[in-house]
Amino acid sequence: MNAKGFIRENIPLFGLILLMAAVSLYSPNFLTVDNLLNILRQTSINAIIAMGMTFVILTAGIDLSVGSILAFAGAVCASMIAVDTPLIVALLTTIAIGAALGMASGTIVAFFGVQAFIATLVAMTMVRGLVLVYTDGRPISTGDFDVANSFYEIGGGYVAEIPVPVIIAALAFLICWYVLNHTQFGRYVYAIGGNEQVARLAGVNVARVKLIVYATSGALSALAGIILTARLESAQPTAGMAYELDAIAAVVLGGTSLAGGRGRITGTLIGALIIGVLNNALNIMDVSSYYQQIAKGAVILLAVVADGRSKASSR
Amino acid sequence: MKKLLGLATATAMLLGTTAPSFAADTLALVVSTLNNPFFVTLKEGAEEKAGELGYELLVLDSQNDPAKELAAVEDVLNKDVKLLMINPTDSDAVRSAIRAANRKDVPVVTLDRGASGGDVISHVASDNIQGGMAAADLIAATLGGSGKVVELQGVPGTSAARDRGDGFNSKIAESAGIEVVASQAADFDRTKGLNVMENILQAQPEIDAVFAHNDEMALGAIKAIEAAKRDIVVVGFDGTDDAVAAVKDGSMLATVAQQAAMIGALGVEAADMILKGETVPEYTPVPLQLIQK
Numbered sequence: 001m002n003a004k005g006f007i008r009e010n011i012p013l014f015g016l017i018l019l020m021a022a023v024s025l026y027s028p029n030f031l032t033v034d035n036l037l038n039i040l041r042q043t044s045i046n047a048i049i050a051m052g053m054t055f056v057i058l059t060a061g062i063d064l065s066v067g068s069i070l071a072f073a074g075a076v077c078a079s080m081i082a083v084d085t086p087l088i089v090a091l092l093t094t095i096a097i098g099a100a101l102g103m104a105s106g107t108i109v110a111f112f113g114v115q116a117f118i119a120t121l122v123a124m125t126m127v128r129g130l131v132l133v134y135t136d137g138r139p140i141s142t143g144d145f146d147v148a149n150s151f152y153e154i155g156g157g158y159v160a161e162i163p164v165p166v167i168i169a170a171l172a173f174l175i176c177w178y179v180l181n182h183t184q185f186g187r188y189v190y191a192i193g194g195n196e197q198v199a200r201l202a203g204v205n206v207a208r209v210k211l212i213v214y215a216t217s218g219a220l221s222a223l224a225g226i227i228l229t230a231r232l233e234s235a236q237p238t239a240g241m242a243y244e245l246d247a248i249a250a251v252v253l254g255g256t257s258l259a260g261g262r263g264r265i266t267g268t269l270i271g272a273l274i275i276g277v278l279n280n281a282l283n284i285m286d287v288s289s290y291y292q293q294i295a296k297g298a299v300i301l302l303a304v305v306a307d308g309r310s311k312a313s314s315r
Numbered sequence: 316m317k318k319l320l321g322l323a324t325a326t327a328m329l330l331g332t333t334a335p336s337f338a339a340d341t342l343a344l345v346v347s348t349l350n351n352p353f354f355v356t357l358k359e360g361a362e363e364k365a366g367e368l369g370y371e372l373l374v375l376d377s378q379n380d381p382a383k384e385l386a387a388v389e390d391v392l393n394k395d396v397k398l399l400m401i402n403p404t405d406s407d408a409v410r411s412a413i414r415a416a417n418r419k420d421v422p423v424v425t426l427d428r429g430a431s432g433g434d435v436i437s438h439v440a441s442d443n444i445q446g447g448m449a450a451a452d453l454i455a456a457t458l459g460g461s462g463k464v465v466e467l468q469g470v471p472g473t474s475a476a477r478d479r480g481d482g483f484n485s486k487i488a489e490s491a492g493i494e495v496v497a498s499q500a501a502d503f504d505r506t507k508g509l510n511v512m513e514n515i516l517q518a519q520p521e522i523d524a525v526f527a528h529n530d531e532m533a534l535g536a537i538k539a540i541e542a543a544k545r546d547i548v549v550v551g552f553d554g555t556d557d558a559v560a561a562v563k564d565g566s567m568l569a570t571v572a573q574q575a576a577m578i579g580a581l582g583v584e585a586a587d588m589i590l591k592g593e594t595v596p597e598y599t600p601v602p603l604q605l606i607q608k
Contacts (some may be wrong), residue, residue, distance in 0.1 A: 283514030287498030
């Protein structure tokens with residue numbers, strides 16, 4: 001691959017490097033090991049959700065329910081920890097609930113032919129309602145049993161100086177990357193997004209693949225909910241509101257097409273990092289909150305336009 | 316015949332038991348959101364006072380959406396409510412809802428957040444500016460008049476964030492030795508309070524105190540400070556259960572407690588006075604309470 005082609009393929013990565021260089025010129029506190037680990041830890045939650053979102057968007061779908069599933073999973077997990085449930089039981093149950101909720105919207109999409117936007121909008125609304133009913137609108141603390149301390153480590157702990165959420169996100173990324181790039185299932189995901197009709201004629205069980213894709217997104221949202229709940233040692237009824245937008249932004253920033261069939265999960269990781277770096281930089285530079293949203297919007301616009309242009313010129 | 320008589324007595328008894336509650340006047344309470352412990356407590360305060368004074372209370376949740384709020388108000392106006400208590404989602408957006416009540420001659424009382432238009436008989440709320448000042452005074456006294464302070468702001472543009480910030484900054488400016496080194500929005504949200512505070516901790520090697528516009532952000536900030544093993548006092552705002560517990564265990568210096576239940580209760584009292592034809596003040600300030608260990 002020539003140099004031009006390489007740059008064209010990796011616009012998001014260069015965007016991220018450029019952004020980091022610019023911020024580090026402005027603030028000496030940005031490019032420190034501490035702060036970079038801090039950014040990675042903050043990004044891990046959105047990155048995990050965005051990985052699931054990548055699967056969904058690659059099949060030309062969308063999942064708006066991720067934030068609500070995160071909140072419900074977090075609430076269920078916190079209440080289990082609060083009554084001294086063994087850690088592994090609480091974690092597996094929570095992830096299973098996330099997968100089941102994702103599968104519910106997957107069922108509506110795959111078997112009832114409802115558009116993903118509508119199906120997951122319904123799921124988003126109903127699951128948020130479930131959260132409110134379950135929590136009675138109040139935060140749920142993880143309580144004072146010993147298990148609560150081990151639970152905290154999932155969000156606030158370190159292994160060899162590296163924050164645990166970062167390690168979890170890295171593992172999740174490796175698994176997702178392998179599945180998408182080196183398994184038959186991964187090829188089916190791309191095939192369905194590329195052309196569902198053709199994939200079906202070629203013998204792909206489209207409904208089954210979609211079901212698994214939405215279940216994956218739900219399970220990863222639940223995993224993110226576990227980390228968030230652990231970090232705060234409590235579950236918030238409002239947790240995860242508008243997280244679907246950050247996750248979709250990460251996927252799109254990473255160069256994945258909303259039309260499906262085209263994109264890479266490495267791009268999603270970089271997209272999530274761009275958003276994480278941006279949030280961190282705006283705080284570190286003490287930018288007035290009134291201007292922050294304009295800055296965020298502008299950077300995302302710039303990144304997407306640059307990526308779009310490079311793709312158009314490569315066609 | 317005996318059977319018939321029995322049936323008649325049973326019906327009479329049924330009617331007898333339901334009749335009084337039917338006759339009780341109904342008040343409507345439209346709350347901006349029940350997705351926030353503060354407003355849940357406000358609602359409970361109102362419910363308790365309504366029960367005490369013998370009113371039926373109809374509670375609706377606007378889910379922070381002005382459109383849902385207007386629909387909720389229109390719905391309750393079609394029922395036989397004597398008075399509308401509303402805790403607006405937004406001071407401007409609520410005007411059409413209040414005008415709808417005005418057209419039906421249903422008196423309106425606003426709670427916690429005011430309205431910028433329409434006919435409102437009474438407004439019951441705590442004084443956020445004074446609360447911000449109280450927090451500034453406490454921080455200045457605790458730091459002995461000099462130090463570096465971080466302000467975690469609420470959702471930009473909301474009146475609560477504006478008033479608490481204005482009160483806080485006007486007072487803090489009076490102490491020459493105290494410098495506000497960062498003012499960042501964390502949108503009244505615990506997760507954002509955690510993330511924003513982590514970022515500020517990276518940027519500022521020296522911080523002595525944090526003032527958060529609400530308890531949720533303060534609790535998030537405390538998690539960040541604990542993880543960074545720094546020694547920083549935190550003052551929150553609202554007096555939620557979690558914050559009061561944090562004050563008790565020493566992780567939070569204080570919370571400026573809005574008395575949510577009292578806002579609800581005073582709202583119902585104002586409603587009661589209005590329905591009895593008594594005059595009520597245009598603004599009932601609800602005292603703020605500094606909760607310390």
